[in-house]
Amino acid sequence: MRPPLSAAIVIADAAALADEAGFEKVTLSAVARRLGVQAPSLYSHVRDLKALRDGMTALALGELADLVAAAIAGRSGLDALRAYAAVYRAYAQESPGRWQSLQRRAGEAVVRSDAARNMSTQAGAVLRGYPVPQDEHVHAVRLLGSTINGFLGLERTGNFDHSSPAPDVSWDRTVVALDALLRAWPAHSGTDSS
Amino acid sequence: MRPPLSAAIVIADAAALADEAGFEKVTLSAVARRLGVQAPSLYSHVRDLKALRDGMTALALGELADLVAAAIAGRSGLDALRAYAAVYRAYAQESPGRWQSLQRRAGEAVVRSDAARNMSTQAGAVLRGYPVPQDEHVHAVRLLGSTINGFLGLERTGNFDHSSPAPDVSWDRTVVALDALLRAWPAHSGTDSS
DNA sequence: GGTTTTCGCCTACATGCTGTAGGGTGGGTT
DNA sequence: AACCCACCCTACAGCATGTAGGCGAAAACC
Secondary structure, eight states: OOOOOOHHHHHHHHHHHHHHHOGGGOOHHHHHHHHTSOGGGGGGTSSSHHHHHHHHHHHHHHHHHHHHHHHHTTOOHHHHHHHHHHHHHHHHHHOHHHHHHHSSOOOHHHHTSHHHHHHHHHHHHHHTTSOOOGGGHHHHHHHHHHHHHHHHHHHHTTTTTTSSSOHHHHHHHHHHHHHHHHHTOOOTTSOOOO | OOOOOOHHHHHHHHHHHHHHHOGGGOOHHHHHHHHTSOGGGGGGTSSSHHHHHHHHHHHHHHHHHHHHHHHHTTOOHHHHHHHHHHHHHHHHHHOHHHHHHTSSOOOHHHHTSHHHHHHHHHHHHHHTTSOOOGGGHHHHHHHHHHHHHHHHHHHHTTTTTTSSSOHHHHHHHHHHHHHHHHHTOOOTTSOOOO
């Protein structure tokens, strides 16, 4: 009758549920209900809950890596940075559950995946337009990721809800500030003035 | 015999458990076991699991606000910024469960608490040593929080584990970079080159 | 001093989720 | 036609949340 289930289908459905109800609401029972199947049936496709979550993380990682790749292709400098940041924010807003699935310690397999490797590479690519010395790239990449992810996290937890103006304005300032920072990357003991 | 339980004791014990085993492992059953009591007994002190978590968040918020207050008192500029950032990082490292309790959407009561209000005020105080115009303070505070919290989040989820050098080095660069950024806060349409 | 109230923890239970064991059925193969 | 196996099923054990109601001991009251 119905086409048989597969790991991919289960994980995709779990991701959809996460986006609708929040990552923490993703339960094997709930996914089974959505798929019109009994809960134990899912264990043939997914080892356990941890594996399901890892699958969602891997899925999100792959999607995001593709989006980032498309966004920064052919751009550089502030242009690339804007596109890079915009993709993250859009993803966090449009797929909040998937985005949440990235904010956790994932299994080894996920960490070593191509998508995960790509993500760091892409962050490095954004830096190409900036005068950050090669041996400082790690730090710049970490700073970039920290600020972008941190902003999205605070926004999601409602940290900005009780002060004006809307987060969008701060987001723009933040991206511009990061651009300025990267263009004048400080030397070890302070800043150099040009 | 034993002194009777109280909400404060239950919450404190839950916080201790969170630090030992992770925030997501905090369960009313587990806390009851630690306290040598049956699980339903806790419901006289804590309305439900959500209330317990909110209590932990409020506790952490209060502790952190006090630590920050002590750290930035009498300091300014980079000195204050360093102390401010250091308190956050130390707290995240020494009380990981409590820190995790801050990375969630808390109930209204917690959000409106004095401690929560203090935290924004304190972030603003750090900016006093920098030439950030008053109407830009919100953005700077948000940026500061984003970067600091984001770094700690990425560090905790193991994002930095598979690249060298150790996060400590990046942390230092990050704080220095934030200092540089605040000292040369970019104007709205770009940066001014001094 | 004895009675009564109250407080704090208890047992019992309903409900929901995870994960295991093992059964049955239908579609494809030979 | 008989077989097999992929796929989903039922049954169950274990642990979590949260409700209802009981019991005992200490405090309060006459």
